[in-house]
Amino acid sequence: MSIAFYLIAALTLAGGLAAVLLKNTVHCALALTVAFAGQALLFLDLDAQFAGFAQILVYIGAVAILVVFAILLTKGSETPKGSVYSRHSFAGLVIAAAVFAMLGWAVIHSVAAVPRGPAATPSVTVLDIGNALMSRYVLPLEIVALLLTAALIGAVIIAMHEKERAK
Amino acid sequence: MTPLAGFLLVAALLFSIGLAGALTRRNAILVLIGIELMLNAANLNLIAFWRYGPHPEALTGMMFAIFSIAVAAAEAAVGLGLVIHLHRHAHTTDLDAMNRMRG
Amino acid sequence: MTERLDQIFVLLEQWLVGFLPGAWRPAAGVVLSVVTIICLFPALFALTTVFERKGLARIQNRIGPNRVGWLGILQPVADGIKSLTKEDIVPLSADAAVHFLAPLLLVVAVFMGFAVLPMGRNMVLVDVDAGLLFFFAIGASTELSVFMAGWSSRNKYSLLGAMRAVAQMISYEVPLLMSSVAVVMITGSLSLTKIVAAQNHYTWGLPHWYIFTPWGLAGFLMYAIAATAETNRSPFDLPEGESELVAGYHTEYSGFKFALFFLGEYLAMFSISGLGTTLFLGGWSAPLQVLGWVPSWIWFFSKLMLSIFVFIWLRGTLPRLRQDQLMNFAWKFVLPLTLLNLLVAAAWRFLGDGWERWVVCSAVLLMAYVGMGWSGMRRGHFGPRRYRYAE
Numbered sequence: 001m002s003i004a005f006y007l008i009a010a011l012t013l014a015g016g017l018a019a020v021l022l023k024n025t026v027h028c029a030l031a032l033t034v035a036f037a038g039q040a041l042l043f044l045d046l047d048a049q050f051a052g053f054a055q056i057l058v059y060i061g062a063v064a065i066l067v068v069f070a071i072l073l074t075k076g077s078e079t080p081k082g083s084v085y086s087r088h089s090f091a092g093l094v095i096a097a098a099v100f101a102m103l104g105w106a107v108i109h110s111v112a113a114v115p116r117g118p119a120a121t122p123s124v125t126v127l128d129i130g131n132a133l134m135s136r137y138v139l140p141l142e143i144v145a146l147l148l149t150a151a152l153i154g155a156v157i158i159a160m161h162e163k164e165r166a167k
Numbered sequence: 168m169t170p171l172a173g174f175l176l177v178a179a180l181l182f183s184i185g186l187a188g189a190l191t192r193r194n195a196i197l198v199l200i201g202i203e204l205m206l207n208a209a210n211l212n213l214i215a216f217w218r219y220g221p222h223p224e225a226l227t228g229m230m231f232a233i234f235s236i237a238v239a240a241a242e243a244a245v246g247l248g249l250v251i252h253l254h255r256h257a258h259t260t261d262l263d264a265m266n267r268m269r270g
Numbered sequence: 271m272t273e274r275l276d277q278i279f280v281l282l283e284q285w286l287v288g289f290l291p292g293a294w295r296p297a298a299g300v301v302l303s304v305v306t307i308i309c310l311f312p313a314l315f316a317l318t319t320v321f322e323r324k325g326l327a328r329i330q331n332r333i334g335p336n337r338v339g340w341l342g343i344l345q346p347v348a349d350g351i352k353s354l355t356k357e358d359i360v361p362l363s364a365d366a367a368v369h370f371l372a373p374l375l376l377v378v379a380v381f382m383g384f385a386v387l388p389m390g391r392n393m394v395l396v397d398v399d400a401g402l403l404f405f406f407a408i409g410a411s412t413e414l415s416v417f418m419a420g421w422s423s424r425n426k427y428s429l430l431g432a433m434r435a436v437a438q439m440i441s442y443e444v445p446l447l448m449s450s451v452a453v454v455m456i457t458g459s460l461s462l463t464k465i466v467a468a469q470n471h472y473t474w475g476l477p478h479w480y481i482f483t484p485w486g487l488a489g490f491l492m493y494a495i496a497a498t499a500e501t502n503r504s505p506f507d508l509p510e511g512e513s514e515l516v517a518g519y520h521t522e523y524s525g526f527k528f529a530l531f532f533l534g535e536y537l538a539m540f541s542i543s544g545l546g547t548t549l550f551l552g553g554w555s556a557p558l559q560v561l562g563w564v565p566s567w568i569w570f571f572s573k574l575m576l577s578i579f580v581f582i583w584l585r586g587t588l589p590r591l592r593q594d595q596l597m598n599f600a601w602k603f604v605l606p607l608t609l610l611n612l613l614v615a616a617a618w619r620f621l622g623d624g625w626e627r628w629v630v631c632s633a634v635l636l637m638a639y640v641g642m643g644w645s646g647m648r649r650g651h652f653g654p655r656r657y658r659y660a661e
Contacts, residue, residue, distance in 0.1 A: 001173055009177045016181050016204050020188025025196060026421060030368065032200050033414060035181075039207050046174070046218045051232050053403040055210075058236050061410025061443075063203060063243045065436060068417055070247040071196055072433070074254040085191050086263050092190025100183035107175045108168075122223035126400050126460050129233075132226045140230075144237050151241035155248035161658075 005045055012038030023084050025076040026068065033064045047121050050129055174215035182208035195250045195260045199243065206239045276565040279306075280392050303395050307384050315536045316346035322582045329586035356525035361423060364522060368422035373523070373530035376415040380534050382408045383541040388463050390554045390567035401462040402454060405545055406447055409500070412538065413439045416509075419531070420519035431518025434593055435502055435509030441600040442499035442506075448608035449489040449496065452615040453480055453549045462545075466553030475559045479552035484631040485615040488639075490550040492608050494580075497542045499596065501535060504585040508593050543577035544570075603642055610638050 015035030019028045036059040043052035070076075086092075133141050168176075185204030188197060210232045217228020254260050274281065287299045320335070320343055327334030335342035360369055386401040388394040398404050413436050420432020454460055457468045471478045480486030499506040510518035520531045547553060551573050554566035591599070614631045621627035 001168070001170055005170075005173065009173075013177065013180055013184070016184040019200055019204065020184060020192065020197065025194060027368075028197060028200060030414075030418065032203065035204065036207065039211060042174070042177070042211060043214055046214050048214045048218065048229055048232070049398065050400055050403070051210075051214055051229055051236070053400055053407045054233055054236055056407035057403065057410055058240050059203075059207075060414065061407065062440075063240055065413055065417065065440065066243055066247055067196060067200065067203075068414075068421075069433075069436075070250055072421075072429075073251055074196065074260050076194060076196055076260060084193055084197075086193045089191035093187055095190060096183045096187035099186055100179055103179035103182065104176060107172050107179060122218065124223070124226065124229065126403075127458075128224075128226065129229065132230060137230050137234075140234055144234055147238065148241050151245050155244040158245065159248040159251045 005042075008038055008041045008045060012042060025071050029064060029067045029071060032067065033060055036060050036064060047124070050124070050126055169219075171215055171219040174219075175212060178208045178211040178215065181205075181211065193261050193263055195253065195262055196247070198262065199246050199250065202246070203239065203243060206235065210235050272563040272565070276391055276567075278565070279390070279567065300395070307395065308381065311381075311384065311537055311540055312533060314540065315533055316350070318536055318540075318578055319349065320345050321578070322585075325579070325582045326586045329583070350529070353529035354526055358525040358527065359522075361425070361522050363424045365422040365424070368418050369522075370527075372415045372419035372422060373527045373534065375418065376412055376534040377530050377537070379408050379411045379415065380537045380541060383538075384544070386462055387541065387544045387548060388466050388553055389544075389570050390565065393554075393567060394463055397461065397463050400460045402450060402460045402465075402545075402549075405462075405541075406443075406450075409538075409542070410443065412534075415534075416519055419523070423519075423522035425522055428519050428521045431509045431521070435519055438502070438506060438509060438593070438596060438600075439500055441597050442496040442604075445492055445600060445604040445608045446496035446500060448605070449493040449611065450545075450549055452485055452489050452608075452612050455612065455615055456480070456485075456619060462548050462553075466548055466555065469552040470555040472559040477552055477555060477557060477559075479550065479555070481550045481552075483618065484628065484635055485611050485618055486550055488607065488611050488614070488635050490546070492604055492611070493546055493550065495604060496600075497546060498581065498584065499600070501538045501542060503539065503581055505588040505591050506596055507585075508590055508596070539578065539581060540574065543574050543581070546577060547573040603646060606642065607638060611635070 012035050015031050015033075015038055018031035019035055022028045022031060036055065040052045040055040040060075043049075043055055182205050185201045185208060187201070188204065189201030192198060192201070213228045213232045213235065217223055217226075217232070220228070250260060253265070257265060259265075283299055283302055286302060287295050290298050323345070324334040324342065335345040338344040338348045360366060383405050385395040386398055386405055416435045416439070417432050420428045420430075420435070423429075453465060457465045459465065459468075469477065469479050476482070481490045498504075502509050510520070520528060523531060547570065554570040556562045556564060556566075556569050614634055617634075618627050618631050621630060
C-alpha cells in the first residue's frame with residue numbers, strides 16, 4: 001500500500017466529493033474530470049495500462065466534454081436560486097451512508113477464498129487484449145458495436161430539434 | 168489491510184459518494200454525474216479483482232471493465248440527450264419541479 | 271564513428287548519470303531526459319515563431335520582422351521579454367481558479383505527449399506498450415482546457431470561440447484516430463518504437479515508409495487534415511479567427527498566460543507532426559539506404575521541421591473554412607474516407623506481394639475520392655433561405 005496509492009485515492013475521492021457538493025454546475029463537471037483522472041491513475045497503479053489510457057480517452061476526452069456541453073445547452077451555468085439540494089436530500093444521504101456501511105463491512109470482514117501470497121504483476125500486452133477481443137470476446141465486441149450505433153442514432157434523434165409544425 | 172481491500176474500500180466510498188450525489192441534487196445533470204461516479208467505482212472494483220484475483224492472464228476483469236467504459240459512454244450520451252430534450256420541454260432541469268407524469 | 275554520433279545523446283546521458291550512485295541512476299536518467307525535452311521544444315518553438323513570421327511575410331510579399339538581430343532571428347527574445355513583463359489582467363467577473371488552471375492544463379497535457387515519441391534510435395523517453403493510445407488520450411485532454419479558458423472568461427466571444435474550437439476538435443478527433451488505426455493494423459502493434467522499426471527496411475535502397483503505399487498516402491493526407499484541425503491552424507482557425515472573434519477563447523488572457531497558450535498551440539503542432547512522421551514518414555529512418563550514416567535524430571527533426579514548414583505554407587495560402595463547412599467536411603467526407611482506408615489497408619495486407627495490390631488499392635481510393643468529391647460539389651438546391659435560430 002504505497003504512498004502513491006494513498007495520494008491518488010485521496011485525489012479521486014476529493015474530486016468525487018467536490019463533484020457532488022459544489023454549487024456551480026460547471027465546477028462540478030471539472031471536479032468530475034479530476035475524479036476520472038484519479039481513477040485512470042488508480043488503474044495504472046493496478047498495472048492495467050490499457051484500461052487506464054482508455055479511461056482517459058473515453059471519460060475525460062468524451063464524457064466530461066459531453067457533460068459540459070449539456071450544462072451549457074441547458075443554461076446550467078448560472079448560479080441556481082435557492083438550494084441546490086432537493087427536498088428529500090436527507091433520505092438520500094442516509095441511504096448512501098447505509099450502502100457504504102454495508103459495503104465497507106463486507107470488504108473488511110471477508111476472508112480470501114484461497115489464501116495467496118503477494119500477487120505477481122500480470123504481464124498483459126495489447127496483443128493479448130487484441131487476441132482475446134477477437135477470439136473469446138468477439139460476441140460482446142459486436143454487441144457493443146451495435147449498442148454504440150444505436151446509442152449514437154438515439155442520442156441524435158432525442159436531442160434533435162423537432163421540425164416546425166405550423167409554417 | 169491487504170491492497171485488494173484498500174482498493175475495494177476506495178471503490179465503495181466512491182460508489183456511495185456517487186449515490187449520495189444522484190439522490191440529493193436537484194439538477195438532472197448532477198444526477199448523471201453521480202451515475203458516472205458509480206460506474207467508475209464499479210470499474211475500479213473489476214480491475215482490482217482482476218489484478219489480485221486468481222488467473223489475471225485470463226483478462227476477464229480487464230475486458231469487463233473496458234466494455235463497461237464503452238457502455239457508460241453510450242449511456243452518458245443518451246442520458247444527456249434526454250436531459251436536453253427535457254429542458255426543451257419543461258424549460259428547467261430542476262428535478263423537484265418535474266413531479267408530474269403529464270406535461 | 272557514425273554509430274557514436276547517432277547515439278551521442280544516449281551515451282551522454284549514461285555518462286552523466288554514471289556520476290551518481292546506482293540506486294539513483296534510473297530516476298536521474300528520466301529526470302535528465304525530461305529536462306532535455308522541456309528545454310529543447312520551447313527553444314524549437316522560439317525558432318518556429320521567427321520561421322513562421324518570416325515565411326508568412328514572404329508569402330504575403332512583405333519582409334517580416336527584421337529589426338531584432340540579424341534577419342530578425344532574435345525576435346523571440348523580444349517577444350519573450352514582452353510577454354513576461356506585461357501586466358496579467360484577470361477580468362473581475364472571471365472565474366479565477368479555472369481561468370488560472372486552463373493554460374497550465376494545456377501545457378502539461380501537451381508536454382506529456384512528447385514522452386512517447388521516438389526521436390532517434392533508442393531515444394524514446396518511455397517505451398509504453400500502448401504508446402499511440404497514450405498519445406491520443408493525452409491529446410483528448412487538451413480540449414477540456416480550451417473549454418475552461420473560454421468559459422472562465424465570462425465573455426461571449428470567448429465562449430463562442432471555445433465552443434467552436436471544442437466542436438471542431440471533437441469532430442476531427444475521429445478521423446485522426448481512424449487514419450492511425452490503419453497503420454496500427456498493418457504493423458500489428460500500438461507501440462511507436464515498433465511502428466518505426468517496421469518502416470526501417472529498404473527495398474532497392476528505397477524505404478518502406480507507409481506514406482509510399484496507397485493506403486498510407488491517403489491516410490497521411492487525412493491525418494494531416496485532421497492534425498491541422500486539431501491544432502486549430504489555418505485553414506481551420508475559425509475559433510481564433512482574428513478578424514471575427516478578437517482572439518477567440520484566449521481573448522481575456524494577457525502576459526504570461528497568453529504566452530503559455532501560444533506555447534501550447536505550437537507544441538501541440540510539434541507533437542502531432544512528430545506523431546505523423548512516426549506513423550507515416552518512418553520516424554527516425556533515413557530516406558535512402560545510402561544515407562543511413564546520418565544520425566537518426568537529424569532525420570526525425572528534419573521531417574518535423576518539414577511538417578512545420580507545410581503547416582506555415584498552408585496558413586499563408588488557404589482561406590479559412592466556415593464552421594459548418596469544416597464540420598460537414600469532417601463528418602461527411604474525411605470520416606467515410608478513413609473507414610474506406612481501413613478496408614483498403616486490410617486488402618493491401620491480404621492481396622499478396624505483387625503489383626496487383628498497388629493497382630487495386632490505388633484504384634479503389636481514387637474512385638472513392640473522386641466519387642465523393644463529385645457528390646459533394648454538386649450545387650445544392652436554391653430556394654428561400656432557411657434560418658435556424660438558437661433555442
